[in-house]
Amino acid sequence: MLSSIAGRLTLMFAVTTGVVSAAAGLALFLFQTFELRRHQASELNARFEIVQSMVRYNGSPEKWRGLKDKLASFSPPNGRLFYRVEGPDPRFTFGGSLPSNARTRAEPDGFGRASFGGRTFMTLTREIPAFGARPTVRLMIGADTAPVNHTSLILGAAVLILSVLTVAVVSLLGLWIVRRGLAPLQRLSQHAGTLNPDDPTLRLPDDALPGELGGLVTAFNGALDRLQQAYARLSSFNADVAHELRTPLSNLIGQTQVALSRARRTDELEEVLQSNLEELERLRSIINVMLFLARADQGAVAANLVPMSLAGLTRKSAEFLDVLFDEAGVALVVEGEVLVEVEPSLFGRAITNLLDNAIRHGTRPGRVTVQIQDHGPEIHVAVRNRGAPIPEDHLRRLFDRFYRPDPARENSGDSHGLGLAVVKAVALMHGGRVFAYCADGEVVIGFALRRRDARPLLREEIHPRAAAE
Numbered sequence: 001m002l003s004s005i006a007g008r009l010t011l012m013f014a015v016t017t018g019v020v021s022a023a024a025g026l027a028l029f030l031f032q033t034f035e036l037r038r039h040q041a042s043e044l045n046a047r048f049e050i051v052q053s054m055v056r057y058n059g060s061p062e063k064w065r066g067l068k069d070k071l072a073s074f075s076p077p078n079g080r081l082f083y084r085v086e087g088p089d090p091r092f093t094f095g096g097s098l099p100s101n102a103r104t105r106a107e108p109d110g111f112g113r114a115s116f117g118g119r120t121f122m123t124l125t126r127e128i129p130a131f132g133a134r135p136t137v138r139l140m141i142g143a144d145t146a147p148v149n150h151t152s153l154i155l156g157a158a159v160l161i162l163s164v165l166t167v168a169v170v171s172l173l174g175l176w177i178v179r180r181g182l183a184p185l186q187r188l189s190q191h192a193g194t195l196n197p198d199d200p201t202l203r204l205p206d207d208a209l210p211g212e213l214g215g216l217v218t219a220f221n222g223a224l225d226r227l228q229q230a231y232a233r234l235s236s237f238n239a240d241v242a243h244e245l246r247t248p249l250s251n252l253i254g255q256t257q258v259a260l261s262r263a264r265r266t267d268e269l270e271e272v273l274q275s276n277l278e279e280l281e282r283l284r285s286i287i288n289v290m291l292f293l294a295r296a297d298q299g300a301v302a303a304n305l306v307p308m309s310l311a312g313l314t315r316k317s318a319e320f321l322d323v324l325f326d327e328a329g330v331a332l333v334v335e336g337e338v339l340v341e342v343e344p345s346l347f348g349r350a351i352t353n354l355l356d357n358a359i360r361h362g363t364r365p366g367r368v369t370v371q372i373q374d375h376g377p378e379i380h381v382a383v384r385n386r387g388a389p390i391p392e393d394h395l396r397r398l399f400d401r402f403y404r405p406d407p408a409r410e411n412s413g414d415s416h417g418l419g420l421a422v423v424k425a426v427a428l429m430h431g432g433r434v435f436a437y438c439a440d441g442e443v444v445i446g447f448a449l450r451r452r453d454a455r456p457l458l459r460e461e462i463h464p465r466a467a468a469e
Contacts, residue, residue, distance in 0.1 A: 005185075006178045013174030018167045025159035033152045040122055040148050041111060047074075048124045048141050051083060055139055059132020061091045068094050080144035082121070087137035120145050184209055188217065200228040241402070245286065248279040255279075289418045293401065296425035302343040310347070310372045310381060311337040317348040321355055329365030330358075330385075336372035340379050340449060342430060350426035351381065353419035354445060358385040362443070375448070378432065382446030389438045398436050398445065399424040423447055 051071070058067050071083045071094050084095035098104070102116035104123075112123045121142035130136045188204055195202050203221045206214065259272040311334045318325070318332055325332060332355070351370070358368045362385035369384040390398070397403050402417040424434045424447070431450035438444070 006175065006182055009178045010171055010175040013178075014167055014171040017170040017174075018163070021163035021166045025163045029152070029156050029159050032155050033148075036148045036151055037122075037145075040143060040145070041124075044111075044122060044124050044141055044143050047081075048126070048139070051141065052126070052128060052139060055085065055128050055137065057131060059130075059134045061133065064092055064134070071095070079117075079119075080146070082142045084140040084142075085137050086140070087135055089133075089135050092134045092137055114142055184213055188213065200224075200231055241286075241290070245283065248282050251279050252276050286418070289422060293418070293421060293425055296429055300429060301431070302346055302426075302429045304343045304345075305341040306344065307339050308342050308344055308347070309337065309339055310342070310379070311370075313342075313344060313347055314351050314370050314372070314381075317352045318355055320352060321359065324356065324359050325368075328359050328362075330362065331365075331367045333367060333369045334372070335369060336374075338372055338374050338379055340451070342449065346426045346429060350423045350447060351383075353423050354381075354383040357419055357445065358383050358443075361385075362387045371446075377451045378448040379451060380446060380448050382435075382444050384442045384444050386441060387443045389441075390436075390443060395436045395438070399434050420445070 051074070054067055054070065058064055071085075075082055075095075082095060084098070085093050086097060087093055098114060099116045102114055104115075105113040107113070110124050110126045112125060114121045114123045122145050123140055123142040125138060125140040127136055127138050188209075191204055203224055204217050206217045206221065209217060255272050255275055259269060264272070314334050315332075324330075355368060355370075362368060366386050371380070371382045371384065373380045373382070399420045401421040403420075420434075423445075427434050427447035427449065432448045434445075434447045436443075436445045
């Protein structure tokens with residue numbers, strides 16, 4: 001039972017009620033006991049006043065005998081109340097002295113305790129001055145405390161029983177209240193058990209819920225939405241991977257089957273092997289990129305950071321694309337210069353993919369501009385080129401894997417749709433981000449690097465070609 005919320009809350013209700021009931025019962029018991037004893041003291045004091053007035057003005061032995069008869073009549077036969085008058089003259093005494101084994105204890109205002117014969121008495125003792133033939137005497141009245149103690153005991157037992165009953169009743173009511181209060185949570189648990197991975201659109205109901213559960217259900221449903229989107233992306237990704245791998249594999253199988261269908265000359269076999277090698281290279285490229293993206297997804301970060309000139313690194317990377325620039329009739333312009341810590345191989349890979357994308361999909365002939373700008377906490381590297389505007393819906397997905405805004409576009413078949421995904425991975429590995437937008441008839445795609453130790457280059461540090469530009 002203690003493993004459930006209802007059990008724990010019920011136990012807390014029981015413990016709290018027990019503590020409060022015990023404290024209240026103890027306070028009530030002490031208060032009533034004090035009041036009973038105060039009432040007994042007040043009654044004893046009233047009796048004392050009556051008897052004292054009778055003794056004070058009684059100064060003859062004849063009248064004292066009558067007083068003794070009255071005091072004897074005031075003393076009940078059960079011995080729970082006694083009167084004693086002690087003095088030096090035996091003619092003016094009553095009741096004799098206390099037993100020699102009596103234990104007494106004096107308290108303020110003449111009150112005290114006396115224990116003898118198995119009983120404890122509350123006593124009130126005061127001296128009465130001499131009057132007539134009577135010398136100064138000491139008057140003592142004692143009342144048995146057993147009735148008060150008995151009443152206190154009964155009260156204590158009643159308080160204890162009432163406290164136990166209160167704890168039991170509150171525990172049962174608390175259990176019922178807790179179960180009623182947790183009923184929506186129980187229904188949510190039962191509904192959650194019906195969620196089926198085969199139907200990712202199922203959600204927890206969020207109507208008629210307490211405020212404390214509304215936020216939880218909203219957050220949980222939001223997590224399910226994100227899981228559904230991730231599942232959809234994963235499914236689409238798997239389909240894209242299968243499609244991208246199927247084409248070169250089909251080419252390999254088809255060309256090999258044709259080559260084996262009959263005897264071939266050596267030069268024909270070499271041609272088939274060359275074609276197969278190209279397809280194998282494409283397969284290897286896709287696999288290598290997928291392994292790189294998987295490593296980035298697992299949280300890999302750029303490790304081999306060195307201060308580099310981004311403009312110089314851009315030009316060096318662009319040298320591998322000189323043939324493509326020449327064939328497309330596209331000129332490269334690099335604007336801006338910043339020295340920043342990057343991993344050269346990763347930066348080169350990202351800028352090469354951006355330039356390759358700009359050459360493939362930009363206006364020919366034309367110009368590709370690489371802008372390197374210092375924006376304080378970030379360093380922006382943007383590749384601009386003239387081209388057809390890209391709709392906003394496509395811009396948001398440009399960096400998705402295997403995504404092509406228009407598969408029918410010219411030269412789109414030469415790419416497997418992972419270039420911009422690699423750019424995004426490189427940016428994330430440097431703690432940055434990617435961006436894409438269209439402005440003034442140009443398509444701008446780039447990435448931002450989180451600033452580490454960036455500073456503008458001095459004039460003498462700028463590459464001569466950059467200075468010329």
